[in-house]
Amino acid sequence: MHLIAQILIALVCLIHIYIFLLETVLFKSRGAKVFGIPKAEIASRAVAMSNQGCYNGFLAAALLLGLVYPDPAIAKAFAYFGLACVAVAGVWGAVTVMVRILYIQTVPAMLGLAALALL
Template sequence: MKLIAEILVSLVALEHIYILWMEMFAWTTQGRKTFKSFPPDLFEKTKSLAANQGLYNGFLAAGLIWSMFIDDAAWSINIAYFFLGCVIVAGVYGALTAQRSIFFVQALPAILALIAVALA
């Protein structure tokens, strides 16, 4: 079960690295393809806001990756819980305020990873 937990935490971290890249470096290109319901003129105007969001996603990814390199098992689990909890809260909030699909893309994978970490 530990291996499954590590794989799921890694996948959530990789997802947030992708979000970092898209929001910080590809907002006006890949962002348009991803968020088709946004008005096209919105992307250039919100480029710096998206970059800021991308930075926060990078912090989430860094915390999840850090949790896998901590030697003390209790600390490793606690750090993973914290950052997965942050991803879950962000995903639920995004689903309630922006797009419902954010729950399935962001929160649900983190919930599954959190369960796997708890069972490991």
């Protein structure tokens, strides 16, 4: 896998590890602030955010496998799968939650997909 693709995959993976942490273990402290959750709603949203965080953790795991799996063909398949899922989730998040998600998730994922396909 080309270095540019690896860097983009690692970047998207790190973004999703950070999101995972914000939505799970850090939700009641840092996460709620980052996502703009009113203090009155933090407790009622914590369980749902933790569940959502698990999905972001799974995306990060797929991307990590794309970087470290010893068989290059399988590694590339994991990378494609993880990046495609992130891109789609980012579009959905931009439509349903906030447009900023498109730039945080979808753009880096699409750049990674392009790097995988072109390099």
